[in-house]
Each structure stands twice: as C-alpha cells, then as structure tokens.
Amino acid sequence: MSSVHKGRFVVIVGLGLLAVVTLGAGIAQGKLPMNVVVSGQRFTGSVSAVEAQGIQVYPRAAETAAEASASIAVHIQQVRLTDLCLSTVAHGVPFLGDVTMSIHAPGDGTTASGITLDAASLGGAITAHDARLGAEVSALGEVSELDPPDASAITAGDSMLAQARVEIISLTATQVAIDKLAMSVEKGAVGC
Incomplete structure (x- = not known):
C-alpha cells in the first residue's frame, strides 16, 4: 500500500x-452556463421568492444515470430568485457517512435565463398572469425526445412564487448570475 x-x-x-x-x-x-444534471442524485431547493417570465410546465420523463423517472418539466425564460438554497446529500462517503453540499445565495441577487428544470415535486404560493391550461406541448416550440408531444401544458407570463420548495432531478440554465454565492459541505444529511 x-x-x-x-x-x-x-x-x-x-x-x-x-x-x-x-x-x-x-x-x-x-x-x-450552469448544468446540474444526470447523476441520479437529487437536489433540494428552497427560495423565499421567485419572479419569473415566460413559464411552461408539463409532465415528461427525465433520464439520469440512475434511471428514467416521471418529472414535472418547467421551462422559464427569465427568473430572479430571493434567498436561494440548494442542497444535495452524498450517502455512504467512506470514513464520513452522509455528507451534505449546500449552496446559499441570500437576498435577491440571483438571476438566470433559459432554465430547464425537471422536478419530482414543486410547491409554494403562486400568482400568475396570462395563465393558460391545455396547450399542447408540441405547440410550445422545440420538443425533445423526452417530451410527450400530445401532453397538455400550463403556460404563464409574469408570475410570482413565494416560499417555493422543489426536489430537483436535473437543472440547466443558459446563464446564471449569483451575487453572494456561499458553498459549504458538512457531515450528515442536513438540507435546505
């Protein structure tokens, strides 16, 4: 040795x-660009406020290295996040056990564009403008092989989501800016 x-x-x-x-x-x-994707290990996210523009939401499959699973696909053109927290737990790290990595960004200095999010769950209090239910996914624009073309989608214009919590399967963004980024790692399964 x-x-x-x-x-x-x-x-x-x-x-x-x-x-x-x-x-x-x-x-x-x-x-x-930011790309948190495909390992099969999920992230938990919480945000005190989300100001978003150009939203599309529909069911689809999300493929990761671990498996394919049902997801809520969320596409957002522009977003501003207040008090962002993202965390993921690595289970069974040798000599340490569970280890949690967290990303915190206090305040409203986090912005992003071109978001594609696959979520296992999503919740909060929402106010949406120009909301439409029942649009066909194929009519929304570019469709991937994971998107069911004849599924119904929800679309909205300017929207506000408060006290949001999401279990993220994968997340991509064409641009992300974070004013006060703080990353940490600690022993144990402690999330946002």
Whole structure:
C-alpha cells in the first residue's frame, strides 16, 4: 500500500479547490452556463421568492444515470430568485457517512435565463398572469425526445412564487448570475 506525502496531498487538494472556486466564480458572474444534471442524485431547493417570465410546465420523463423517472418539466425564460438554497446529500462517503453540499445565495441577487428544470415535486404560493391550461406541448416550440408531444401544458407570463420548495432531478440554465454565492459541505444529511 502506497502512502501520499503530506505536501503532495496539500497540493492536490489545493488544486482541486482552486478548480471548484474558479468554476463557481464563473457561474456566479454569469460567464459559464450552469448544468446540474444526470447523476441520479437529487437536489433540494428552497427560495423565499421567485419572479419569473415566460413559464411552461408539463409532465415528461427525465433520464439520469440512475434511471428514467416521471418529472414535472418547467421551462422559464427569465427568473430572479430571493434567498436561494440548494442542497444535495452524498450517502455512504467512506470514513464520513452522509455528507451534505449546500449552496446559499441570500437576498435577491440571483438571476438566470433559459432554465430547464425537471422536478419530482414543486410547491409554494403562486400568482400568475396570462395563465393558460391545455396547450399542447408540441405547440410550445422545440420538443425533445423526452417530451410527450400530445401532453397538455400550463403556460404563464409574469408570475410570482413565494416560499417555493422543489426536489430537483436535473437543472440547466443558459446563464446564471449569483451575487453572494456561499458553498459549504458538512457531515450528515442536513438540507435546505
């Protein structure tokens, strides 16, 4: 069994942290697209307020490395989030057990565009303008192989969602900007 010298260990961990910080800073400044997808490990999200424009919601399948599962597909053109919290738990980490990674962004400085979200559950109090029920998914625009073309969708214009909570299967965004990004990791299964 080989051993790693303390100096090499510090250099390897330092380079890994530098890469994570660089990517996190790029996402926070809106210079890199965000893509939280396909591992099969879900994220839990909570937001005190969501101001959104151009919303489409319908049922579909979400494929991850683990499985295909039923999801609520949510497409949003533009969004501003207040008091964002995202967390995911890695179960069975060697020597540690469960480990939770959290992302916090206090205040209303988080914006995003081109959001595609697959959710296992979604809730909160909503006020929606120009809401329409029963639009065909195929009439909404670009349809992926996961989208049922003849399913009914809900569309809305400007909307406000308060005290939102979501279980995220996957999330992509063409642009994300976060003013006060804080990432942390802690032992145990403690989420948002």
